[in-house]
Amino acid sequence: MAKGSQLPLHSHPEEQIGYLVSGCIRLHSNGEAQEMHPGDSWSFAGDLQHSADILEDSVAVEVFAPVRQSYLAYHPHKA
Template sequence: MPVQNLFSGDATKPETVAPGLSRKVGAHSDNVMVVEVHFEAGTTAPLHHHIHEQITYVMSGKFEFTVGDKTYIVGAGDSLYKQPNIEHGATCLEAGTLLDVFTPQREDFL
């Protein structure tokens, strides 16, 4: 199977995950994946954990993140690292978009 090097944002439709929360899976391989996540204000991504390393870059909006036993208020230009299996979640304070990078890829998102 040929490698797909370009994932056009215009060609990919967001998938509704929960009320006020949608995502678009971007470029990915077995080792890495990028996902654009859109939040409406007041939407919460409940505390959860997974085996993947994750970096979140805040593209827009304002969020309250819990990572382990710490809570952070973050906005555009901020980023967070989440090591494998750490409990984390977020509440959107002002509507915005996150860019999540996972390693390895989230097969459950495909």
């Protein structure tokens, strides 16, 4: 994720778990903001509105459960 970019306020029915590999981001949910650093992790329940500010070039690993159907279009071996 590029420094200075934003992930707008959104929600999705899938649960989301993330782990910040490198960089720095600020996550927003439930009217609160939390700055995340390498090694930090987060979890959002399904349908929870959230957003992010990318404060430094960052790499994160995220998992969605169940699989996000909208992401399957980007996978060469669709389920």
